[in-house]
Structure formats: structure tokens, C-alpha cells
Amino acid sequence: MSETNYKSLFTNGLWSNNVAMCQMLALCPLLAVTSTATNGLGMGLATMFVMVSSNLITSVLRMIITPQVRIPVFIVLIASMVTMVDLFLNAFMHELYKVLGLFIPLIVTNCAILGRVEAFASKEPVLPAIVDGIAMGLGFLLVLVIVGAFREVIGSGTLFAHASLLLGPSFGWMEITVIPNYSGVLLLILPPGGFMALGFVLTLKRLIDRWAENRPTKETPVEDQKLSEGAA
Amino acid sequence: MQETLACSPHAHNSMTVRRIMLNVCLALLPCTAWGIYSYGLPALLMLLTTVFAAVATEAFCLKLLKQPLTRLQDSSAVLTGWLLALSLPPWAPWWIAVVGGFFAIAIGKQIYGGIGQNLFNPAMLARVALLISFPLQMTTWPLPTFVSGYSPGIFESFGIIFGNTALPDGVTGPTILGNFNTEASLGTSATDFFASSFSLKDSFFGTTPGSLGETSALLVLLGGIWLIVSRVITWHIPVIMTLSAGVPALLLSLFLPEKFLGFNFHVFSGGLLFGAFFIATDLVTSPASKVGQIIYAFGCGFIDFIIRVWAGFPEGIGFSVLFMNALTPLIDLYCRPKIYGRNLNRQPMKKNLV
Known part of the structure; x- marks a missing residue:
């Protein structure tokens, strides 16, 4: 493999090959936990940690793992990472753990993580694997927080409510009441709201893509070429 | 003589989308008129707000989709807004009407690709979304004005719909279905309830009490029979x-x-x-x-x-x-009609010509 283009790893992870917005993976936890932006942030951080660490270990062991047994081995690696996160959250962020509940163990079955391990980390050296984990995890975190914020602002009129449970009391400033005395729109907090919010985010992403495509600038073709090289 | 080329079928009846929609609106008139008579001016304001919101949303969506605004003439947005309003509590505040009208047209219809493409009934989708989101406002049922004796004047009506004028005591009541649920949970037997209430x-x-359009079975039946007679x-x-x-x-x-x-x-x-x-x-x-x-x-x-x-x-x-x-x-x-000349398994029939 030629020299890795770290910049394209990040553009892929955050935008052009985003886990949730382009690969359409990991939608189950995305729809289930994003009733508030804080939940999204917590889930995103947990997923990102699992992604980075399992990418790292897989990349280290990639010469030993034979293709025949790779899927069970990947799953065991991911499951160990998830168990660590699960126990850590239960011990140190118990309130958040109660909210995220079942969805933390379910990170094991998160196809986005297995997808990155299989498609990237098992073929690449350690450093690019870590960077890819960070980029993809950040991209997923971004979507989780955006969808969570959209649902939370419209659904209950707050933003990052209970953020201090997740990040410690010094982050109390993040808890914003956007609309005071708001009776709330329950629909957005319930599962249908998750589907609707995700739909709007996807639409927005495609609108921005289309706008960027049609913008007549000189850099755009060069940039596109780089991206497609990175993806290939 | 001018000749035009057109594909078959060459014989049309005059049933256009616009005509169907207007027929349904006509059929809705009796129960709507009764609803406005029963619940007074606030009900009329609520109806107009809902229809206006639906039509405005339709126009906005057509603009976004770069379609001609003449599509508004098919009146489907008017009908959707009207049906939604008839299924709402008669004195629902204006924001319920506006959110409902918007939801029905934008999310219930235009997101699927406009008229004819939607999977769900737009009016009912909006009603259910409102019921789930705003349970308090969606279950406040005023009594008909001739029952409660409270008929709001012009200013009061605007206050009820557009402001937050609190309703006086005793002008709201449960619908009979809700009443039975409450009574049954208290142990009243159905026979007693039937006899007393x-x-x-x-x-x-x-x-x-009930939604704006549903209370009078007679007038709903009248409108329904008109729909059947006019073959909608x-x-x-x-x-x-x-x-x-x-x-x-x-x-x-x-x-x-x-x-x-x-x-x-x-x-x-x-x-x-x-x-x-x-x-x-x-x-x-x-x-x-x-x-x-x-x-x-x-x-x-x-x-x-x-x-x-x-x-x-x-x-x-x-x-x-x-x-x-x-x-x-x-x-x-699973219920596709049988194809002419073929059996139920869509295979060509055998040539048993004598």
C-alpha cells in the first residue's frame, strides 16, 4: 500500500463516506438512543472508543489472523472492547448507563465497527487504522449529536440536558434550555421522531453535496480526484 | 378543422381529481355546518386556520419541488385540511391547526412524492401525530354551545383559538367513548352506563361532545350517501x-x-x-x-x-x-384481479375451442 493520505481518511470518515449518512450502517443505535443530544454524545463516545481500540488490535494482529476464522476473531475482539466500555460506564457514569442501558452491549453487533475492522484495519498498518477509527467514530458521533440535538430541541425544548452526568459537573454550562415553558412535542422523542430526524439530516447532507457539486470552482475537480483515490 | 393526436382511451367521463375532491367537500358540508352551528365561531376559525395551513404548505412544497402552482387547483390540499379539521377537537388552539396542516401536507403527502403517491392518509397521519404529541389539547372536548349555554362572542372566539383565553368551568366534557372508559375503570357495568348515559x-x-365533524351520525350518513350516489x-x-x-x-x-x-x-x-x-x-x-x-x-x-x-x-x-x-x-x-384470457395463476388458458 502506498503512503496513506490521512487527510482523505478524515474527509471520508466525517463526510464523504460517513458511517451513518453514507454507508447507512449502525442506524439501530442511532435511532434508538438519540432522544437527547447528551445520549447521542455518550453513545458516540462509547462507539468511537470501541472503534479505535478494535481497529488498533486488529491491525496489530492482522498477520496472525487467518482469513478463514477472521469474523469470529473480530467479533471476540470487539466484544471484549465493548465489555470494557460497558463495565466502565456502569462503574463511573451510572446515570448515563441507565439511560443507554441495553444499547451499550449491543455495540458488539454494530455493523459499522465490524465493517471498519474488516474493510480497513485488517489490511492496514497500525497508525492508519487508529486514524481511521478516530475519523469514522467522529463522523458517527457527529451524526448522533446532530440527530439528538434536533430531536431534543423540538421535542423537549432543551439542549444537552443532563450533560453533567456524562462529562462531570464542570460541563454544566452545556445544559441549555432553548425554549422556556415548552410543553414539548412527544412525537419527536418517540421512535418515529428518530426516523424523521434522520431523514431530514440525510436530505440536508445530499442538498449540501449537490450544492457543492454545482459550485463552479477550480479546486473541486482536484479535490474529488483525491477523494476517489483515497476511497479506492 | 383542427385535428389533435391523442392516445387511447378516447372516451372520458368527466371525473377529474378536482371534481372528486370538490364532491367530497360538498359531502362534508352538512356535518361541517352542523359542527360550526354546535361549537360556534371558534370552530369556524379553527377550520379556516387548518385549511389555510394545509394550502399554504402545499404551495410552499410545490415551490420547493419547482412544480407549477396551478396544481393547487386540484383542491386536494383543501380537502386534506378540511378532513383534518373535522377530526380535531372543535376548539383546538391555532398552533395545533397549523402544525397539523403542515404535517399532513408536507410529511404525509409531499415527502412521498405528492398526490397519489402517499402511503398513509395525510389527515389521519397528522391527527395521530398531534394526538401523540399534544395529548392534553387533543382531548379537550367542548360541549355544544346549546348544551352548555356558553357561546363565545367574536373577541372570545379569537381568544380561544389564537390567544390563551381559559375556558370557563363546565363548558367541556368527555366524549361518550372516553366517558365509558372512565366509568368502566370505576366499576360501572355496561348495562348501567348504557341506561344512564x-x-x-x-x-x-x-x-x-366530539370532534368537529363526527358528532352527528345522520349528517355524516347524508354526506356518505351523496358520495356513493355521485360514484366517488x-x-x-x-x-x-x-x-x-x-x-x-x-x-x-x-x-x-x-x-x-x-x-x-x-x-x-x-x-x-x-x-x-x-x-x-x-x-x-x-x-x-x-x-x-x-x-x-x-x-x-x-x-x-x-x-x-x-x-x-x-x-x-x-x-x-x-x-x-x-x-x-x-x-x-395478493388481490390482483384475474387477467382476461388467463387463469388465476396468470397462465394462458388452454385453447378448448370447440
Whole structure:
């Protein structure tokens, strides 16, 4: 493999090959936990940690793992990472753990993580694997927080409510009441709201893509070429 | 002489989308007029706000989709807003009307690709979304003005709909379905309730609280019969839907009269008749074939009955219709009509010509 283009790893992870917005993976936890932006942030951080660490270990062991047994081995690696996160959250962020509940163990079955391990980390050296984990995890975190914020602002009129449970009391400033005395729109907090919010985010992403495509600038073709090289 | 080339069919009847929509609006007039008479000026303001919101949203969406605004002339947005308003509590505040109208058109219809493409009935989708989101406002039922004796003037009416004028005590009451749910949970037997609280005459002529358009069974029937006569709908869906809620009620009330209310109660109260004639018969979201329509109508009526009797909500027309809407593509798939010249397995028939 030629020299890795770290910049394209990040553009892929955050935008052009985003886990949730382009690969359409990991939608189950995305729809289930994003009733508030804080939940999204917590889930995103947990997923990102699992992604980075399992990418790292897989990349280290990639010469030993034979293709025949790779899927069970990947799953065991991911499951160990998830168990660590699960126990850590239960011990140190118990309130958040109660909210995220079942969805933390379910990170094991998160196809986005297995997808990155299989498609990237098992073929690449350690450093690019870590960077890819960070980029993809950040991209997923971004979507989780955006969808969570959209649902939370419209659904209950707050933003990052209970953020201090997740990040410690010094982050109390993040808890914003956007609309005071708001009776709330329950629909957005319930599962249908998750589907609707995700739909709007996807639409927005495609609108921005289309706008960027049609913008007549000189850099755009060069940039596109780089991206497609990175993806290939 | 000018000649034009056109594809077949060359014979048309004059049933355009616009004409169907206006026919339905005409059929809605009697129960709407009765609703406005019963609930006064606030009801009229609420109706106008909902229709305006629906039409404005339609215009906005057409603009976004770069389609000609002349499409507004098909009147489907007017009808959707109107149906939605008739299914709302008569004195719902303006933001309920606006959110509902927007939701019905933008999310219920235009996101699917506009008229004819939507999977769910837009008016019912909006009603259910509102019911789930704003349970308090969506279950505040004013009594008809001639029952409570409180008829708000012009300023009060604007206050009720556009401001937050608090309603005086004693001008709201439960719908009869909600009332029965409460009474049943307190241990009143169905027989006692039927004798003390239900009056067939009140439900038939519409002097009980309820949504704007559903209270008078007589006027709903009148509009429905006009729809059948003018061939917008056929009798299958309304009749079967009513019966599939009414017959289980009849049977259960025969065997267990202490717990279940009978045919008259279930058919003439709540939105069953209104739903059967105006909601479930939506041409876009109901199956195309007759067999399919029968299955669909049975589901709508029976699920509504189940929701009324055993579920948490007193009335379930919206849920049952949306549920069967979701099954409509499947029903259509399995109930395709036989192709002419082929057998039921779509194989060509054998040439048994003598």
C-alpha cells in the first residue's frame, strides 16, 4: 500500500463516506438512543472508543489472523472492547448507563465497527487504522449529536440536558434550555421522531453535496480526484 | 378543422381529481355546518386556520419541488385540511391547526412524492401525530354551545383559538367513548352506563361532545350517501367497516352485557361512521380491487373495535386506518384481479375451442 493520505481518511470518515449518512450502517443505535443530544454524545463516545481500540488490535494482529476464522476473531475482539466500555460506564457514569442501558452491549453487533475492522484495519498498518477509527467514530458521533440535538430541541425544548452526568459537573454550562415553558412535542422523542430526524439530516447532507457539486470552482475537480483515490 | 393526436382511451367521463375532491367537500358540508352551528365561531376559525395551513404548505412544497402552482387547483390540499379539521377537537388552539396542516401536507403527502403517491392518509397521519404529541389539547372536548349555554362572542372566539383565553368551568366534557372508559375503570357495568348515559337520539343527531365533524351520525350518513350516489366511492368499504366493528360489539354484548356495549353504541358514537365514509375510502390509500377493499375495510373496523374496547385510547379510527394503510400494498399484491384470457395463476388458458 502506498503512503496513506490521512487527510482523505478524515474527509471520508466525517463526510464523504460517513458511517451513518453514507454507508447507512449502525442506524439501530442511532435511532434508538438519540432522544437527547447528551445520549447521542455518550453513545458516540462509547462507539468511537470501541472503534479505535478494535481497529488498533486488529491491525496489530492482522498477520496472525487467518482469513478463514477472521469474523469470529473480530467479533471476540470487539466484544471484549465493548465489555470494557460497558463495565466502565456502569462503574463511573451510572446515570448515563441507565439511560443507554441495553444499547451499550449491543455495540458488539454494530455493523459499522465490524465493517471498519474488516474493510480497513485488517489490511492496514497500525497508525492508519487508529486514524481511521478516530475519523469514522467522529463522523458517527457527529451524526448522533446532530440527530439528538434536533430531536431534543423540538421535542423537549432543551439542549444537552443532563450533560453533567456524562462529562462531570464542570460541563454544566452545556445544559441549555432553548425554549422556556415548552410543553414539548412527544412525537419527536418517540421512535418515529428518530426516523424523521434522520431523514431530514440525510436530505440536508445530499442538498449540501449537490450544492457543492454545482459550485463552479477550480479546486473541486482536484479535490474529488483525491477523494476517489483515497476511497479506492 | 383542427385535428389533435391523442392516445387511447378516447372516451372520458368527466371525473377529474378536482371534481372528486370538490364532491367530497360538498359531502362534508352538512356535518361541517352542523359542527360550526354546535361549537360556534371558534370552530369556524379553527377550520379556516387548518385549511389555510394545509394550502399554504402545499404551495410552499410545490415551490420547493419547482412544480407549477396551478396544481393547487386540484383542491386536494383543501380537502386534506378540511378532513383534518373535522377530526380535531372543535376548539383546538391555532398552533395545533397549523402544525397539523403542515404535517399532513408536507410529511404525509409531499415527502412521498405528492398526490397519489402517499402511503398513509395525510389527515389521519397528522391527527395521530398531534394526538401523540399534544395529548392534553387533543382531548379537550367542548360541549355544544346549546348544551352548555356558553357561546363565545367574536373577541372570545379569537381568544380561544389564537390567544390563551381559559375556558370557563363546565363548558367541556368527555366524549361518550372516553366517558365509558372512565366509568368502566370505576366499576360501572355496561348495562348501567348504557341506561344512564347513552342516548341514541343524541348520538344520531349530534348533541354530544366530539370532534368537529363526527358528532352527528345522520349528517355524516347524508354526506356518505351523496358520495356513493355521485360514484366517488362504492358502498363496500363503509358498510363492511361499520359492520366489522358493529357485529363483534353486538355478539359480545349479547353474551356479556355487563362488560360490553352493543351495536348502537359503537356504530353511532365516536368517529366510526365518519371514518368509514370519509377517511378509509381515500382513493389513494385504500386497495384497488373489491376483494382487497373488503379485507381492508374489515381490518379498519375490527381493529378500531379492539382499540376502543381493550386499548388505552377511547377511539382508534386513526390508528386502525393507518395500520391498514400500511398493509394496503400487500393486500393489493395478493388481490390482483384475474387477467382476461388467463387463469388465476396468470397462465394462458388452454385453447378448448370447440
